[in-house]
Amino acid sequence: MHAPPLSRRLALHLLVAVPLISVVLPGCQPTPFHSIDVTGASWGQNFRLRDPRGRERTMADFRGKAVLIFFGFTQCPDVCPTALARATDVLRMLEDDGSRIQVIFITVDPERDSPALLSAYTQAFHPSFLGLYGTPEQTAALATDFRVVYRKVPTGSSYTMDHTAVSYAFDPRGRLRLAISHADSARQVANDLATLLKG
Numbered sequence: 413m414h415a416p417p418l419s420r421r422l423a424l425h426l427l428v429a430v431p432l433i434s435v436v437l438p439g440c441q442p443t444p445f446h447s448i449d450v451t452g453a454s455w456g457q458n459f460r461l462r463d464p465r466g467r468e469r470t471m472a473d474f475r476g477k478a479v480l481i482f483f484g485f486t487q488c489p490d491v492c493p494t495a496l497a498r499a500t501d502v503l504r505m506l507e508d509d510g511s512r513i514q515v516i517f518i519t520v521d522p523e524r525d526s527p528a529l530l531s532a533y534t535q536a537f538h539p540s541f542l543g544l545y546g547t548p549e550q551t552a553a554l555a556t557d558f559r560v561v562y563r564k565v566p567t568g569s570s571y572t573m574d575h576t577a578v579s580y581a582f583d584p585r586g587r588l589r590l591a592i593s594h595a596d597s598a599r600q601v602a603n604d605l606a607t608l609l610k611g
Contacts, residue, residue, distance in 0.1 A: 461544035464531035485521035501598035
C-alpha cells in the first residue's frame with residue numbers, strides 16, 4: 413500500500429491534532445490570537461532532551477523567551493523546511509523582539525538525525541535555532557505528550573517519516589499557549605508571538 417500524497421497526509425495530520433485540542437479545551441472563548449489558543453492545557457509542559465553539544469535541555473532553560481517548537485526530521489522534503497523558513501521570517505518581522513524568541517526543532521527521527529546533522533540543519537535556517545534529540549523512547553513519550561503523531565513510511569531501501577505538521581508556542585513564563593497550523597502565514601505567527609511577548 414502506497415503512502416497518500418503529501419498534501420493529503422498533511423491534511424490528515426492537522427485533522428488529528430485539531431480535534432484533540434478541541435477535546436482538551438471545549439467551549440473556547442474568542443482570543444486575540446489567530447492560532448488555536450490552548451492556554452490552560454496541561455500537556456507538553458516540559459522535556460529533557462539533548463542539544464547538539466550533548467547538554468541536557470529543559471523548558472526552564474528558555475524562561476523569559478517565547479518558545480516555538482516544531483517536531484520534524486532533517487531529511488523531510490518540504491514540510492520541515494517550510495516551517496523553519498517561516499520561523500526565520502517571523503524572527504525578521506519581529507525585528508529586535510526576534511531575539512526574545514527561541515525556535516526549537518525536535519527530531520522524530522533520532523536514529524538518523526545525529527547531533528552534527530541536527531546542528532548543521534537548524535543553523536542553515538538561523539544561527540539561534542536549536543535542534544534537540546532524545547532516545548527513541550524519549551521521543552515517543554514526548555510526542556505523545558504533545559499530541560504529535562509520527563510514523564516511519566518505507567521508501568524502497570530507506571524510509572521517510574510522516575508527522576503532525578503543527579508548531580507549538582510557549583509564552584515567556586513557560587506556559588503552552590498556541591497550536592499553530594502549518595498553513596498559517598509568517599505574519600500571522602509573528603503577530604501572535606508579539607502578543608505573547610507583551611504579556
